[in-house]
Amino acid sequence: MSEALLTIDGVSRHFGGVTALSEVSFAVGAGEVHALIGPNGAGKTTLIHQISGAQRPDAGRIVFAGEDVTALPMHARVQRGMARSWQITNVFNRLTLLDNVVLAVKGRQRDWGSGFRFWKPVDDEQALIDEARGWLTEVGLGGRERTLAGSLAHGEQRQLEVVLALATKPKLLLLDEPMAGTGPEESERMVALIEKLARHVTILLVEHDMDAVFRLADRLSVLVGGRLVCTGSPDEVRAHPEVRRAYLGEEIL
């Protein structure tokens, strides 16, 4: 593994009496596609919430790019280069695709004051708009700038979900089930997109589609019942007895 970009160090999280995560530790190397897999209810999305800052862990540390970000709110982590997508599409339904992406580009302008401009009208920000168009073209949504996000087909919404995270120009992209609910053709397009992105950005991918996972991932971590079972290359993970037990009966492994 190359130098770690993200280190998860002994992270635990409880909801009432239920232990969702129990002392999970692993690292995501810079430049790799790292897949996080596990059966339903294993705590994958909960872990993404701890990493992205949507929730705080009860114990443990999240270290990103050499900095302990455990106490930082989500927006501060985004500003440091960590962006996420949501499992359930979370976009601005009543805005056009262009306006959606413009917001993402604007959010990146890291000085805290950029959004606190009270006086200047926004209509003349051509550079922002050009960049946003570029992002949409990049993921194959070019020419749809004026469409309302809410009226997109499900697969296209999944693409928009990814492009919003991407337009913040992250070092680390957290993708929470980007293929959720998509058909085979749309899945194929998403895999191709992630392959393309992987050349520029480190990706932590949560996904149920095992074909996609094993095509994309350089390394994998397996969660079962809130515990980390193993971390390693696809071959190591396939051969691991506990993983085989957890996925018993599923032929993909």
Added chain:
Amino acid sequence: MSGAIYRQSTRRRLLAAGVFALLALLPPVLQAFGQEFYISFAARVLIFALAATSLNFIVGFGGMVAFGHAAFFGAGAYTVAVLMESGVASAAIAWPAAIVVAAVLALGIGFVSLRTRGVYFIMITLAFAQMIYYLAISMKTWGGDDGLSLAVRSTFGPLDLKNDATFYWVTLACLGLCLCLLDRITHARFGRVLQAIRENESRMEGLGYPVLGYKLLCFVIGAAMAGLAGALIANHGQLASPNLLQWTQSGTLLVMVIVGGVGALYGGAVGAVVLLLVEEVLAHYTTHWHAALGLILLLVVFRAPKGIAAWVHGLFARAEKHE
């Protein structure tokens, strides 16, 4: 495309300027008809228009249904009265002080309350406002239940605020200034970000926007304007009354916003004018005017659910289509 928007907003601004010019002519017209009494009433309407507008910025534009706006309205009034008691009569000091006190109060209340959502936010803002109400009536130095009366109105440079027409014009200027300011803010980047937060808060946080900071600032701006309205209302009746701080006052302002149009720039002002005019007219005939007010509320909810301002806007849009 952008040209059309530009023309449209220019036309809207011209219309607004026209309305303000007409409003400025009101005192001499009323004097000509021997109805000077109504100049003071008109000033009261404008003050409530300002208070409701400031609440509408928080509720309609910021998407935060706050039920404690009376706290900021009343805080502005009490600041002016307390300063007057200690010998500071100048509006140049007392009115900015009223704005600052309301803003600082909102900073504290907002910092705590904005961590909650929906019904909890409504309840916690109400609770804070009631705390301030009970603080005010328990303070003997602030006049307790009777409130604090002002011996005179604030001094305002060469202008004589004791003159009802002058006071009316100053109030109109305050309202106009605040509306211009809000118009600019909502069309600038800050306004767009607020709108997007109203649309999808978690995604904005996920795009790197400090959502809490934006909402808090919106809350503080609205409260500061309510503080100015409070300074004006204390001068108007020469009294800082605990009634201004009571939860029914928050409710009245909220009803004005709903009747006028949640989220419309002039919604609060329109609501204040309609409600106070109806009250004034009906109170001549019956003490049960609240019942009629209820009917009007029902009418608005069913016929113009987005408020009167949006309804009128719709009429204009239809007329323009036919042009």
